[in-house]
Amino acid sequence: MSGIDADVIVVGAGIAGLRCAAALRLRGLTVRVLEADAVPGGRIRTDVIDGFRCDRGFQLLNPSYPAVKRHVDVDALDLRVAGRGVRIVDDSGDARTIADPTRHPRLLPETVRSAFGVGLLRPCAVAGAVRWALPAVGPVRRLATAPDAALADDWDRLGLRGPLRDSLLAPFLSGVLADGIGDTSDRYVRLVLRSFLLATPGVPNAGMQAFPEQLARTAGVDIAYSTRVEEITDGADPSVRTADGAVLRSRAVVVATDSVDAATLTASATSPMRGLSTWWFEADGLASDTFLRVSGVGGVVVNTAEMSSIAAGYAPPGKTLVQATTLLDDTGPAPETQVRAELDRLWGTTTASWRVITRHDIRRALPRQEPGTPLRRPLQVGERLVFAGDHRDTPSIQGALVSGGRAAARVARLIA
Numbered sequence: 001m002s003g004i005d006a007d008v009i010v011v012g013a014g015i016a017g018l019r020c021a022a023a024l025r026l027r028g029l030t031v032r033v034l035e036a037d038a039v040p041g042g043r044i045r046t047d048v049i050d051g052f053r054c055d056r057g058f059q060l061l062n063p064s065y066p067a068v069k070r071h072v073d074v075d076a077l078d079l080r081v082a083g084r085g086v087r088i089v090d091d092s093g094d095a096r097t098i099a100d101p102t103r104h105p106r107l108l109p110e111t112v113r114s115a116f117g118v119g120l121l122r123p124c125a126v127a128g129a130v131r132w133a134l135p136a137v138g139p140v141r142r143l144a145t146a147p148d149a150a151l152a153d154d155w156d157r158l159g160l161r162g163p164l165r166d167s168l169l170a171p172f173l174s175g176v177l178a179d180g181i182g183d184t185s186d187r188y189v190r191l192v193l194r195s196f197l198l199a200t201p202g203v204p205n206a207g208m209q210a211f212p213e214q215l216a217r218t219a220g221v222d223i224a225y226s227t228r229v230e231e232i233t234d235g236a237d238p239s240v241r242t243a244d245g246a247v248l249r250s251r252a253v254v255v256a257t258d259s260v261d262a263a264t265l266t267a268s269a270t271s272p273m274r275g276l277s278t279w280w281f282e283a284d285g286l287a288s289d290t291f292l293r294v295s296g297v298g299g300v301v302v303n304t305a306e307m308s309s310i311a312a313g314y315a316p317p318g319k320t321l322v323q324a325t326t327l328l329d330d331t332g333p334a335p336e337t338q339v340r341a342e343l344d345r346l347w348g349t350t351t352a353s354w355r356v357i358t359r360h361d362i363r364r365a366l367p368r369q370e371p372g373t374p375l376r377r378p379l380q381v382g383e384r385l386v387f388a389g390d391h392r393d394t395p396s397i398q399g400a401l402v403s404g405g406r407a408a409a410r411v412a413r414l415i416a
């Protein structure tokens with residue numbers, strides 16, 4: 001076809017878009033990626049402020065994801081892993097450690113004491129937790145077709161109540177899912193649990209943005225940054241119009257934005273998004289700690305971690321960087337006074353001298369995964385228009401990578 005700018009135009013240089021572009025190039029197709037931001041990564045971005053690396057939203061990369069193993073050079077990212085476990089902090093500020101004894105054998109006595117001290121080992125709750133977790137260790141195909149319900153409802157059905165639920169599972173998962181009420185698909189949560197059981201997540205020592213930057217370097221395609229797409233025209237001869245008025249033609253268009261922008265550009269129904277706020281503090285008075293901390297008694301802070309202990313590259317030498325994550329809804333971010341008060345308890349020290357480096361309010365942090373949502377959804381939404389993104393597969397890095405590859409295969413069949 002003459003007069004085209006590329007065989008395929010990909011809108012968005014996030015994880016799904018970059019993976020899609022790389023897969024299309026390997027199929028011998030010409031690709032042009034249009035990205036509204038000045039750098040690749042979409043929601044994965046790292047701001048460097050005064051020598052501190054502050055990811056836009058607390059994020060971790062799980063090296064156990066099959067698509068990460070297949071498409072990412074994890075060794076080149078210099079991944080630094082967090083402690084495999086959590087510290088649960090009660091209302092008096094006592095921190096109890098629950099650690100994986102296979103990774104932290106020296107913490108086994110403390111873990112046993114903590115489990116009994118917090119009341120995690122109540123027989124009925126433990127039995128319910130085992131019944132809930134078992135599908136996560138089975139075949140993924142069986143998990144994908146299992147009956148689904150809201151997470152909280154399924155925990156109720158299985159008798160998973162008490163401290164094991166309220167002080168450990170719910171606080172930990174609320175930050176992972178951006179869900180404070182337990183209405184996320186239980187089937188999806190079990191898939192998340194599976195990934196945590198297989199490996200310990202971590203961060204690149206240079207910040208999470210190193211991950212999409214690696215994908216962009218290895219994609220081998222033309223990426224036009226600071227280029228916002230305002231309109232897509234579908235049909236046998238699809239095109240996109242950018243904010244500067246340029247019209248680019250192709251044989252197919254892949255929309256690899258988040259679900260909100262995808263819905264705007266295509267008038268197709270997509271998943272709504274959940275929000276998170278992440279506070280970044282220059283801290284003092286802390287001993288090195290690689291474990292995530294959660295509140296066993298509720299609160300606005302869903303988790304907090306000393307990032308400079310997990311990855312030294314996140315802070316200048318001799319400095320300490322702490323992140324604190326809260327849920328973000330239409331009422332806006334939690335008040336700083338409330339966040340600091342909870343951090344005082346969670347870290348067992350005053351945070352009055354801690355400097356706020358920045359706060360990231362990510363209103364589109366994760367697509368909502370409601371009960372009954374398929375783990376894999378159709379990609380083609382027009383004659384030559386295809387979706388890619390974590391709103392088509394699971395809301396995760398794994399889902400974005402898989403969706404990008406699936407979109408490339410679908411496009412290749414469309415224009416063959």
